Amino acid sequence: MVKVAEEWLNICGGCEVSILDLGEKLLDLLPSLEFVHMPVLMDHKYFGQIGEKSELEIPEADVGMISGGIRNEKERHVTEEMRKKCKTLIALGSCACYGGIPALANMYNVDDLLEKVYRDSITTESADNPSEDIPPLTDKVYAVDEVVDVDLYIPGCPINPVIILEALTCLLEGKPFELPERSVCDDCPTLRKEKSDVGLKRPLQDAEFTPGEYDTLRCFNEQGILCLGPVTKSGCGKQYDAEEQVVPRCVKGFMPCRGCFGPIRKDAKPLVDMMTALSSVGLDAKLIDDRRALFNRYIGAQNRLRPLPTRVRR
Ligand code: SF4
Ligand code: SF4
Ligand code: SF4
Numbered sequence: 001m002v003k004v005a006e007e008w009l010n011i012c013g014g015c016e017v018s019i020l021d022l023g024e025k026l027l028d029l030l031p032s033l034e035f036v037h038m039p040v041l042m043d044h045k046y047f048g049q050i051g052e053k054s055e056l057e058i059p060e061a062d063v064g065m066i067s068g069g070i071r072n073e074k075e076r077h078v079t080e081e082m083r084k085k086c087k088t089l090i091a092l093g094s095c096a097c098y099g100g101i102p103a104l105a106n107m108y109n110v111d112d113l114l115e116k117v118y119r120d121s122i123t124t125e126s127a128d129n130p131s132e133d134i135p136p137l138t139d140k141v142y143a144v145d146e147v148v149d150v151d152l153y154i155p156g157c158p159i160n161p162v163i164i165l166e167a168l169t170c171l172l173e174g175k176p177f178e179l180p181e182r183s184v185c186d187d188c189p190t191l192r193k194e195k196s197d198v199g200l201k202r203p204l205q206d207a208e209f210t211p212g213e214y215d216t217l218r219c220f221n222e223q224g225i226l227c228l229g230p231v232t233k234s235g236c237g238k239q240y241d242a243e244e245q246v247v248p249r250c251v252k253g254f255m256p257c258r259g260c261f262g263p264i265r266k267d268a269k270p271l272v273d274m275m276t277a278l279s280s281v282g283l284d285a286k287l288i289d290d291r292r293a294l295f296n297r298y299i300g301a302q303n304r305l306r307p308l309p310t311r312v313r314r
Contacts, residue, residue, distance in 0.1 A: 002172060005037040005061035006092075007082055009068030009075040010102050010141065014158035015093035016040040016067060021161040025240070029165070032172055036061050046078075060085045063171055067092040069099045069301055070142040074135035083148035088171060091144045092164075094157040098262045099301025101157070103141040104293055106305040110137055143301035152177060155233065157260035157298055160249070162238040183264050184229035184248045184257045187237060189214040195282045198224040209254050214247060220256040221281050226288070227256030228295070230277035231270040236261055260298045271295045271304075 008016060020026070036059040037044050046056045056077055064086025070076050083089055094100040105113055119126045144150055152171075154163055163179070170177035201224040209217040220227035229248065237246040250257050263270050274295045275285040285291055296304050 003061040006065040010071040011068035072135040094298040098299035103300030179235040228259035229257040233261040
């Protein structure tokens with residue numbers, strides 16, 4: 001019996017829903033798995049069931065799964081405890097792997113964020129920063145592997161349940177698990193004619209396609225519609241039925257890739273690589289004002305997004 005612990009940190013809960021999305025496949029796994037800690041399903045308290053313990057405690061497990069990045073000191077503490085108690089640790093979802101959407105906040109320092117949220121927003125009544133009974137914020141959003149060692153990465157926003165099943169099955173059978181180092185474009189069935197004959201357009205503006213027919217859909221970038229497929233790791237389209245064509249998830253819905261699977265390789269530079277990919281189809285990425293945020297939308301931790309130094313006017 002393999003013991004599994006799961007924790008959620010700075011998240012929306014979508015990755016936990018993906019675990020439940022395994023549906024009957026999860027029932028097939030249950031005879032071999034024992035969930036010993038999982039806040040989304042189980043009422044296991046950190047300091048004993050009635051608060052009788054003085055130290056945060058998570059049960060020992062063979063496999064630990066963490067969704068979400070780290071935004072406050074409580075999340076850092078929970079992450080360190082998970083690492084201590086779990087033999088194998090999985091970063092589950094783009095937030096855990098690379099900071100995810102919340103790491104867009106890394107473009108600002110904490111004081112500026114608090115000022116914006118509690119005093120400088122037109123929809124908020126001005127107030128002091130909350131300070132009672134809440135853990136202090138960390139200086140930025142961290143991916144899990146910036147705080148502790150991670151053994152296995154399952155990216156996606158949210159994750160594809162098929163990949164969770166594959167990873168858990170590999171762990172149960174003692175086999176290695178890794179997603180291939182290829183791009184979303186490598187699995188994309190759209191038509192490519194090499195050069196764009198239009199300029200950059202707004203998302204899905206005048207998109208040309210016939211519903212249900214991918215082979216009539218022209219590459220989004222060639223249509224002038226920004227697609228992060230060239231710099232994004234593939235795998236999101238995996239199906240239980242291996243016979244089916246593996247079309248990337250967004251392309252399957254006739255939408256461009258937003259980059260949620262993160263970089264193809266750990267040391268890749270998606271901002272630079274995306275500028276090159278766009279210029280290779282004849283588009284000028286410099287015309288995109290917020291390209292720093294757009295090209296790093298899911299991967300702002302691991303020092304990919306930082307506050308820019310204030311320019312001194314002369
Ligand atoms: S990766 Fe996406 S779905 Fe998962 S917790 Fe983060 S925001 Fe939610
Ligand atoms: S850029 Fe997008 S639409 Fe074009 S081939 Fe790559 S994934 Fe497909
Ligand atoms: S196509 Fe891109 S954004 Fe969509 S699920 Fe796949 S990796 Fe994520």
